[in-house]
Amino acid sequence: MPSNSVLGKLSAVAVICFWILVGCEGEQDSERLAEAIDLGRENVVVLEISSDQEKVLFEPGEVWQFTANATREDGTQFDASNMVKWKLTPADAGSISDVGVLTAADVSGEQVASVTVEWAQLHASSDITISDAELIVIAISAASNPLAECLTTPLSAVGQYTDGSERVLTDLTWLVDSPDLARVDDSDLIALTSGTFNLSASRGDVTSESLPIVATDSLAAINLSETSPVTAKVDELLQISATGIFSDSSETPDIGAATNWSNSNTSVLSISDDGELLGIAAGDATVTATCGGLEEMLLVTVIDVTDIRIVDPEDNDMAAGETRQLELYKEFSDGSLGTDDIADDSDVIWDIETGEEIASISEDGEVTLASDISNYEDSFIRIFAEFDDFEDTLTIRLDD
Amino acid sequence: MQLWRWLGICWVLTAPTVGAESFLGITSGMMFIDNNGETFKPVIGGISTGYFNDTGVGVELALATGITSDEQSGVETELDLHVGGYLHYRQLFNNRAYLTLGVGYTVTELDSQVNNSGFPASQSYRGAAFKAGLEERLKSNPNILLKLTYQHSYPEGDTSISSAQFGVLYAF
Numbered sequence: 001m002p003s004n005s006v007l008g009k010l011s012a013v014a015v016i017c018f019w020i021l022v023g024c025e026g027e028q029d030s031e032r033l034a035e036a037i038d039l040g041r042e043n044v045v046v047l048e049i050s051s052d053q054e055k056v057l058f059e060p061g062e063v064w065q066f067t068a069n070a071t072r073e074d075g076t077q078f079d080a081s082n083m084v085k086w087k088l089t090p091a092d093a094g095s096i097s098d099v100g101v102l103t104a105a106d107v108s109g110e111q112v113a114s115v116t117v118e119w120a121q122l123h124a125s126s127d128i129t130i131s132d133a134e135l136i137v138i139a140i141s142a143a144s145n146p147l148a149e150c151l152t153t154p155l156s157a158v159g160q161y162t163d164g165s166e167r168v169l170t171d172l173t174w175l176v177d178s179p180d181l182a183r184v185d186d187s188d189l190i191a192l193t194s195g196t197f198n199l200s201a202s203r204g205d206v207t208s209e210s211l212p213i214v215a216t217d218s219l220a221a222i223n224l225s226e227t228s229p230v231t232a233k234v235d236e237l238l239q240i241s242a243t244g245i246f247s248d249s250s251e252t253p254d255i256g257a258a259t260n261w262s263n264s265n266t267s268v269l270s271i272s273d274d275g276e277l278l279g280i281a282a283g284d285a286t287v288t289a290t291c292g293g294l295e296e297m298l299l300v301t302v303i304d305v306t307d308i309r310i311v312d313p314e315d316n317d318m319a320a321g322e323t324r325q326l327e328l329y330k331e332f333s334d335g336s337l338g339t340d341d342i343a344d345d346s347d348v349i350w351d352i353e354t355g356e357e358i359a360s361i362s363e364d365g366e367v368t369l370a371s372d373i374s375n376y377e378d379s380f381i382r383i384f385a386e387f388d389d390f391e392d393t394l395t396i397r398l399d400d
Numbered sequence: 401m402q403l404w405r406w407l408g409i410c411w412v413l414t415a416p417t418v419g420a421e422s423f424l425g426i427t428s429g430m431m432f433i434d435n436n437g438e439t440f441k442p443v444i445g446g447i448s449t450g451y452f453n454d455t456g457v458g459v460e461l462a463l464a465t466g467i468t469s470d471e472q473s474g475v476e477t478e479l480d481l482h483v484g485g486y487l488h489y490r491q492l493f494n495n496r497a498y499l500t501l502g503v504g505y506t507v508t509e510l511d512s513q514v515n516n517s518g519f520p521a522s523q524s525y526r527g528a529a530f531k532a533g534l535e536e537r538l539k540s541n542p543n544i545l546l547k548l549t550y551q552h553s554y555p556e557g558d559t560s561i562s563s564a565q566f567g568v569l570y571a572f
Contacts, residue, residue: 029510029523030557033475034436036514040474043515121519 032120038083039120046071047084047122049115053168058104058130062171066100068117068124084117093130104130110163133163138172138208140201142189146214149194149292150244150258155187157201157208172201181215190258191215193292219292221245222255228299231334232269232279240275240298242289260290268302279303282333307331308342308387310365310394318381319399321371326350326394328365328385348387355381373398421571423545424449427464429565431479433510435558438472442479448567452490460486460502460531464563480509480522482563484551486531496542500533506553508561527555535569545569 048069058064070080081100088096093113094105102115107130116125137160144153157169174184178197183190189199194217198210223243232238244255261271265285271277277287279302287298311327318324328348330338342348343365350361358370359381367383376398383394425448433440446464466479486504493499508525533549547567555561 029520029525030435030555030559032520033477033510033512033523034558036475036512036520037436037438037473039519040472040514043474045515120514121517 036120039122042070042078042080042083043073044070044080044119044122045073047080047117047119047124049117049124049126051126055168056126056128057165057167058102058128059135059167060104060106060130060132062102062104062130064102064104066096066102066115066126068100068119070119080119084119087116087118089114089116093128102128106132108132131161131163131165133161133165135159135161135169135203135206138169138201138203138206140199140208140211142199142211142213145211146216147189147191148218148244148246148252149191149215150219150255151252152188152190152257155184155189155199155201159203159206169201169203172203175200175202177210182213185257188257189213192258194218217292218247219244219255219294220247222259222289222291222294222296223251224289224296224298226298228297230298230300231336232277232300232302233332234279234281234302234304236279238277238279240271240277240287240289242275242291242296244291255291258291262288262290264288269300301334303332303334303336305330305338305388305390306333308385308390308392309337310383310385310392312394312396316395317397317399318367318369320369320373323366323368326361326365326367326383326385328387328392330387342387345387348385351384351386353382353384353393354378367396369398420452420454422449422451423569423571425545425547425567425569427462427547427549427565427567428467429549429563431464431466431482431561431563433477434560438475440470440472440475440477442466442470442477443468444479444482444563444565446482446565448569450486450488452488456490456492458488458490460484460488460504462486464565475512475514476516477510477512480511482506482508482561484529484531484553486529488531490535496537496539498533498535498537500531500535500549502531502533504529504531506551506555506561508553508555525553525555525557525559525561527553529553537571543571545571 050067050069068080068084069077071077086096086100088094093111094103096102110131112129114125114127138157140157142153142155147153157172159167159169176182176197176199181195181197182192194215196214199213200210201208225241242255242259244252256275261275263271263285268281268283268285269277269279271287282302282304285300287300289296309329309331327341328343350365352359352361358373358376361367380395380397385392427448428445431442431444444464445467448462450458450460452458462484464482469476469478484504484506486502488500488502490498490500506529510523512520529551531549531551533547535545535547538544547569549565552562
């Protein structure tokens with residue numbers, strides 16, 4: 001065994017050497033381990049890249065969303081675009097964001113590049129081509145033509161380029177020659193009412209030929225998701241949707257995009273373009289949904305809170321040592337009692353008004369009686385609750 | 401509160417220490433590797449050696465390796481090597497027991513893989529560390545010390561590494 005002092009000095013030297021050797025340098029692998037944990041949690045086994053409309057040919061400066069599709073071991077799939085690492089090679093072909101949005105560089109001629117995703121040990125790539133060929137012709141089409149009034153149909157456009165290629169076009173300006181009959185939202189054509197109109201699309205100096213579209217007069221009725229009279233509460237949202245019933249007896253569950261919503265009393269409620277109703281003040285109003293020359297009305301009564309009420313779920317009797325959870329409900333302007341128990345709402349103040357020497361109440365409205373109430377002179381306790389300037393009291397009798 | 405603080409400082413400054421000694425021993429315990437909401441808990445074992453002078457100041461070199469691996473969220477992680485160098489101060493607080501506090505630097509080499517894929521393989525984590533311990537010298541053999549330690553490392557990145565270990569040391 002070496003002597004104490006020798007081993008001591010050796011230990012000191014070893015520790016100092018160790019500190020010097022490790023210094024301030026050090027590779028940090030936290031991110032790779034975190035990435036592996038994410039992958040393990042999702043149990044992903046396959047990673048793939050997809051491009052809407054299988055688009056692989058791009059113009060200089062074009063912006064395009066790629067998607068990383070992950071497949072779990074059980075076969076389920078999900079969009080992992082914001083969980084993977086995106087890479088575009090070569091780097092001078094453009095850039096790609098952390099969520100897979102490609103911005104093609106201003107290349108001259110034609111450049112082939114590769115979009116790659118990585119997630120831990122999983123990889124996928126897709127080859128793309130960026131070409132500066134010029135657009136010469138735009139050809140447009142609608143998925144449905146003729147189209148029933150109040151319905152929506154997707155539009156598509158294909159461009160012909162000077163290099164002979166055909167490419168799917170997305171960033172176009174769409175034009176309807178009769179705005180009263182139809183409009184275009186995000187490459188969706190919405191027929192507002194029946195009639196014939198012309199549709200065209202343009203980019204830069206290139207404009208497509210006009211495409212005649214016929215919107216047929218086939219809407220027979222509008223059904224709303226709520227029936228009159230409907231009750232709404234102040235400061236609460238109520239989504240109303242419109243269903244189209246057509247002359248061939250078919251139903252389209254949501255014609256809300258083509259529906260115009262109006263309201264007879266803006267001091268009572270407001271309604272958005274997509275049928276979302278917001279109660280403003282107590283009162284009555286009529287909401288009207290209009291489409292294809294038809295309308296459907298909905299009577300709406302907006303109610304407001306007028307009081308609160310403490311409810312004992314049992315019989316307003318308590319014995320010594322007993323604990324009971326009280327309930328608290330809102331009372332509304334139409335005399336109805338709310339269905340949501342707000343006893344544990346953080347804005348509710350509970351107190352013992354009478355009998356605090358033998359009873360206590362929690363912030364959630366749970367009352368507890370002392371085990372010995374023999375010296376208490378009264379035969380009851382009184383509970384107090386306050387919420388939004390409303391107050392209520394409840395008297396609970398004490399069992400003998 | 402101030403009084404207790406001053407009493408504590410006075411105790412540290414005036415409490416008795418023992419003579420200089422070197423030590424060599426074995427340790428075993430559990431490591432806790434936290435990353436991305438998961439905690440890997442491999443069982444580890446190792447050796448520890450060092451020296452304390454007669455004022456209670458000492459140095460320690462500790463090495464450990466994994467005995468078992470641990471799997472969380474499909475990621476299996478094992479400890480390849482954990483090396484730590486510490487500067488300690490220890491204080492006798494009864495005839496045979498010490499409180500030891502130290503600061504140092506650790507290097508931790510892990511090996512992980514998700515779903516048996518080999519990724520992310522070996523990783524290295526380096527950073528400052530602190531260590532606290534309780535030691536008890538055996539009454540029957542004063543050269544033998546039983547030791548309980550807790551060590552926490554602060555590597556860069558979002559991983560934290562700590563361990564709790566029990567050890568048997570031979571002092572000479």
